[in-house]
Every structure is written in C-alpha cells, then in structure tokens.
Amino acid sequence: MSSFIGLSIFLSFSCGPFFTPNIDSTKVRIPADGKSIAVITITNPYFGAPDSFQWDEKRESFLKLLSLENSDSKQIIRLIAGYKPGRDLLRTKFGTLIEIELFSRQGDWDEDGFPDQAELRSEEDRQAFREWFVQIALSQYLKETGSWNLKERDCSGLIRFSYKEALKKHDLLWQKKIGILLDKNIPDVREFQYPDIPSIGINLFQTGSKTFGTFADAESLAQYNSSFVSKDLESGLPGDILFFREDRGNGTNFHSMILVEENKTNPLLLYHTGSNRGIQLIRAKELRKSNRFSPETNNPSFLGLYRFRILD
Numbered sequence: 350m351s352s353f354i355g356l357s358i359f360l361s362f363s364c365g366p367f368f369t370p371n372i373d374s375t376k377v378r379i380p381a382d383g384k385s386i387a388v389i390t391i392t393n394p395y396f397g398a399p400d401s402f403q404w405d406e407k408r409e410s411f412l413k414l415l416s417l418e419n420s421d422s423k424q425i426i427r428l429i430a431g432y433k434p435g436r437d438l439l440r441t442k443f444g445t446l447i448e449i450e451l452f453s454r455q456g457d458w459d460e461d462g463f464p465d466q467a468e469l470r471s472e473e474d475r476q477a478f479r480e481w482f483v484q485i486a487l488s489q490y491l492k493e494t495g496s497w498n499l500k501e502r503d504c505s506g507l508i509r510f511s512y513k514e515a516l517k518k519h520d521l522l523w524q525k526k527i528g529i530l531l532d533k534n535i536p537d538v539r540e541f542q543y544p545d546i547p548s549i550g551i552n553l554f555q556t557g558s559k560t561f562g563t564f565a566d567a568e569s570l571a572q573y574n575s576s577f578v579s580k581d582l583e584s585g586l587p588g589d590i591l592f593f594r595e596d597r598g599n600g601t602n603f604h605s606m607i608l609v610e611e612n613k614t615n616p617l618l619l620y621h622t623g624s625n626r627g628i629q630l631i632r633a634k635e636l637r638k639s640n641r642f643s644p645e646t647n648n649p650s651f652l653g654l655y656r657f658r659i660l661d
Contacts, residue, residue: 366392366393366394366395366397367394367395367396367397368394368395368396368397369394369397370391370392370393370394370397370399370400370441370443370445371391371392371394372389372390372391372392372400372441372445372447373389373390373392374389374447375445375446375447375448376447376448376450377389377447377448377449377450378449378450378452379430379449379450379451379452380430380451380452380453381411381430381431381432381433381434381435381451381452381453382430382432382466382547383429383430383431383432383540383541383547384429384430384540385429385430386415386427386428386429386430387412387427387428387429387430387449388425388426388427389402389425389426389428389439389447390423390424390425390426391423391424391425391441392422392423393422393423393424394422395422399422399424400424400441400442400443400445401424401441401442402417402424402426402439402440402441402442403439403440403441403442404417404426404439410431410437411430411431411433411434411435411436411437411449411451412428412429412430412431412437412449412451413428413429413431414426414427414428414429415427415428415429426439428449430451431451432466432541432545432547433451434451434452434453435450435451436448436449436450436451437449437451459661461576461658461661462555462558462573462658463555463573463574463658463659463661464547464548464549466547466548467541467546467547467548467549467659468658468659468660468661469538469540469659469660470540471539471540473536473539474538474539474540475660477535477536477537477538477539478515478516478538478588478659478660479586479587479588479660480532480535480587480588481514481515481519481535481537481538482511482512482515482588482607483511483587483588483607483609483619484529484532484535485510485511485514485515485529486507486508486511486607486609486619487609487619487630488529488530489507489510489511489628490619490628490629490630492528493627493628494527494528494529495528496526496527496528497510498510501564502621502623502627503621503622503623504567504604504605504606504620504621504622504623505565505566505567505570505603505605506621507607507619507620507621507628508567508570508590508605508607509553509554509564509565509570511607512553512554512657513543513553514527514529515538516538516541516542516543516546516553517542517543518537518542519531519535519537549561551563554569554570554573554574555569555573555574556569556573557573558573566603567592567603567604567605568594568601568603570590570592570605571590571592571603571605571652571655574657574658574659575590575655575656575657575658576655576656576658576661577652577653577654577655578653578654578655578656579653579654580646580651580653580654581646581654582608582616582633582644582654583613583614584654585608585611585616585654586608586611586656587608587609587610587611588607588608588657588660589607589608589654589655589656590605590606590607590608590654590655590656590657591605591606591607591608591618591644591651591653591654591655592604592605592651592652592653592655593605593606593641593642593650593651593652594650594652595641595650604620604641604642605620606618606619606620606642606644607619607620608654609630615632615633615634616632616633617630617631617632617633618630618631618632618633618636618644
C-alpha cells in the first residue's frame with residue numbers, strides 16, 4: 350500500500366521540476382517580419398523559489414511585449430517580432446539569459462522580382478489596399494489635393510500618389526493633411542503601413558532589377574512593380590492597371606490607366622492625361638475610337654491588364 354502511495358506522489362510531481370525552475374528554451378530564432386511571435390515558458394518548481402521574466406517596456410528592443418501571463422506553476426511570455434534583424438536578450442529574476450535572434454527573411458521566393466517581405470499576404474489586406482487605392486485616385490478626379498506634387502501630375506503620378514497614400518494610416522490627421530474624406534467602411538492595411546515598409550521603407554517602387562526609389566515612370570511600373578494578368582478586361586480587379594506602349598520615331602511612350610470597378614462588360618477607367626485636361630473617368634468602350642488607347646485585344650499598343658506585385 351505504501352509503495353502505491355509513493356508511486357502516486359511521484360506521478361503527481363513528475364509533470365514539473367522539483368527544486369529548480371525550468372525554461373523551455375534559452376535560444377529562440379524568429380523572422381523579423383513584424384508578426385512572428387516568440388513564446389517562452391518558465392515552469393516553476395514544486396519546492397523551490399519561483400523564477401519570472403523581467404521585461405522593461407522602456408528599454409529599446411527588437412521585440413514588443415504581447416502578453417505575460419501566469420498559469421498554475423508556469424509563467425508564459427509572448428513577444429512579437431519587429432522588422433529589424435538583430436539579437437536581443439531576455440532576463441529572468443534569477444539571472445538566466447534567453448537569447449532571441451530576429452533573422453532577415455529578405456528574398457523573393459515567388460520569383461516576381463519584388464521582395465516577399467514587402468508584399469501583402471492576407472486577402473483582407475489586399476482588398477483594403479485595392480479599395481483605398483481606387484478611392485484615393487477617384488478623389489483626385491473630383492478635386493486634386495494640394496499635397497500631390499504638381500510636377501508629378503500625369504498618368505503614372507496618379508498611380509504613385511494613390512499607391513503611397515493607400516498604404517498609410519487613415520485617421521483624422523491624414524484626412525486633414527490630404528483633404529480626402531475618410532471612409533470608415535474601408536479598413537486600413539494591417540500587415541505594414543507607410544513609411545515602415547519591410548525591406549524597402551519609403552522607397553516603394555522598384556526601378557531596376559535590384560534598385561528601389563520613390564519615383565517610377567509608367568514603364569517601370571509595368572516592368573518591375575506589376576505582373577501581367579490578361580488582355581481581357583473581364584479578368585481584372587479594381588485597382589489593376591492598364592498599360593499602353595506607343596512606339597514613335599522619336600522614342601517610346603508609355604501610358605497607364607486604373608481599372609476602377611470589376612465590371613465584366615464595360616468597366617470604368619481612370620487616368621490622368623498629363624495635360625490641362627487633367628483626370629478623366631471614362632467607360633472602356635468609349636475608348637474604341639482611339640487607335641492608341643483602346644483596351645481591345647487586337648490593339649498592339651495595349652500591353653494588357655497588370656496587377657501590383659505587392660498584391661501577389
């Protein structure tokens with residue numbers, strides 16, 4: 350009988366340490382992607398003094414505290430990664446050091462030429478970007494804001510301006526500065542916001558095979574910042590871009606338009622003329638009269654419908 354009691358007591362304590370705290374890991378590696386979470390647990394002993402994590406909110410760190418909770422004999426800390434690669438140390442009350450490494454995930458695994466870290470991975474964020482992009486572009490058709498650089502008011506300039514503003518936090522301060530009414534029905538992009546874009550920061554636009562900048566003309570927007578979808582407008586989504594190329598004796602001209610709506614037969618298109626005529630909002634079929642800018646499959650100047658690589 351006594352041996353049975355002894356076995357029961359042993360089994361009841363075998364789930365945890367007897368005299369010294371146990372930390373499940375003293376070396377942790379997570380990607381510096383702004384969303385990965387390190388979960389570390391202290392299991393305190395039955396008979397010894399309990400240990401605990403020491404976290405100073407005021408201390409500069411590559412990580413942010415998500416939660417710190419006590420559960421029975423355990424303390425669990427959850428830390429969310431920042432975007433900057435590096436190493437950080439987490440201490441416990443008894444002086445144990447936990448090394449946390451944030452490693453870079455810079456790369457292009459989908460091989461589209463655009464860094465994966467700077468792409469929106471959730472469909473919710475992609476949809477939010479599309480809606481804000483179109484909304485901001487349309488607002489310029491109604492009234493061009495003074496915050497849009499006068500020297501960049503052309504077809505690609507409208508795209509760059511709307512692209513950058515779509516990635517920002519849209520609050521009352523933004524509304525006052527930009528002069529665009531907030532739409533509370535459209536959520537902000539959550540994964541990252543301008544100017545804190547992973548890998549590229551404020552240099553939103555790819556300008557060469559490995560170069561990024563704040564400016565990209567229509568040709569660069571097509572070649573480096575978006576991917577071909579189709580020459581059939583029925584395949585498009587709001588926020589997709591139509592590109593045109595016209596070869597002349599004195600060079601090549603590129604032109605771009607924004608697909609405003611997902612209308613299968615005759616969608617609205619928005620573009621800046623680059624002249625005093627400003628921004629035009631027009632149905633696709635109305636452009637059939639133009640040999641240069643008709644979005645018909647048989648028009649050699651129409652390169653097709655493209656989608657931003659940030660949405661791939």
